[in-house]
Amino acid sequence: MITTVAIQGVKGSFHHIVSQQYFDDSVKLVECLTFDRVVDALITKESDAAIMALENSIAGSIIPNYALIDKYDLHVVGEHYLDIQHNLMALPNQDIESIKEVFSHPMALLQCKEFFKNHPHIKLVEDKDTAEVAERIQKHKLKGVGAIASVMAAEVFDLDIMAKSIQTIKHNETRFAIVKRTNSEIPESEMTKASIKFETDHKRGSLAAILNVMSDCKLNLTKIQSLPIIETPWKYAFFVDVTFENYTDFKKAKSIMSIMGESFKVLGEYKNAKI
Structure with missing residues (x-):
């Protein structure tokens, strides 16, 4: 539990x-x-x-x-x-013209940059966490300072929302x-998604061969992300997410990929939340 x-x-x-x-x-x-x-x-x-x-x-x-x-x-x-809905918030009884600085997580600032083009007087400052900025504003009664955070953060820290859903792309x-720390507790019959990691050598078609195994075993590739291997320049590890209807299909693919891919590893087997 x-x-x-x-x-x-x-x-x-x-x-x-x-x-x-x-x-x-x-x-x-x-x-x-x-x-x-x-x-x-x-x-x-x-x-x-x-x-x-x-x-x-x-x-x-x-x-x-x-x-x-x-x-x-x-x-x-x-x-x-x-x-994710980003909202501009600050202490009560202020308007947006009185806000001189807005602190937030770099990703939140990136997602809201078009909104702030219409408010060039506001300085944008990168910070560690969206809600932590809201907490700091409330704790230290910081006037002229805004946060980009969730509606829940505004409620928790008694801040006024000046503008709702300010992210550039609304969806x-x-x-x-x-x-x-340990693997999934759900039965195999309920598993419909897996996250895996593997490396490939520099031989032509080595990555394509593994991707073909996924296709042949009826796996749907939903995500592939490469990450440099620091100890070995110009060599990459691949982090992959796949979905499947039947766990036996993934089990078959797993047995083959563990032989074909270097340092093959299952990071998780779980239920697909996006259906």
Whole structure:
């Protein structure tokens, strides 16, 4: 049973929202300002599970998180998609002309840059976490300072929302991984998605051969991401997500790919949340 979950950010963050939607309100949060700290909380058993953002529909993959899951032999046991709505907020009784600086996570700033072109007097400053900025504004009563965060953050920290849904692309989703120290607890019959990692040599067609195995075994490739292998210049590891209707198809592909791919590894087997 999950009683504690580590998240990147504080109460009111998007990771906090995911914890409530995936688990429930009763789980205790271990608030972490970095993903390295999230992983540390998990491997030291300070938390039972962790939530880690993996990719955003606008900004793309959060590559370091793939590397963290791999490096510490963690297991993806589930996933959750969250509609990300960014809101500009500040202390009450101010208007947008009185806001001189807006602090937020770099990805949030990137996703809202078109909005701020219409407000050139506002200085944008990168920070560690969306909701943590909202907390700081409330704690220190910072006037003239705004945050970009969730509606929940505004509610938790008693801030006024000056502008809603300010992200450039209105349909904005982030995919989060539910991570644990051990492999999935659901039966094979319920598994419809897997995350794997492998390396290939520099022979012509080596990657194509593995992709052909996936196709021949009725796997649907939903994600492929390369990551440089630091110890070996110009060699790459591939992080791949596949979906399937029958676990036996994946099991067959897994047995073949483990022979064909170097350092083949299953990062997680779980239920596909995007159907």
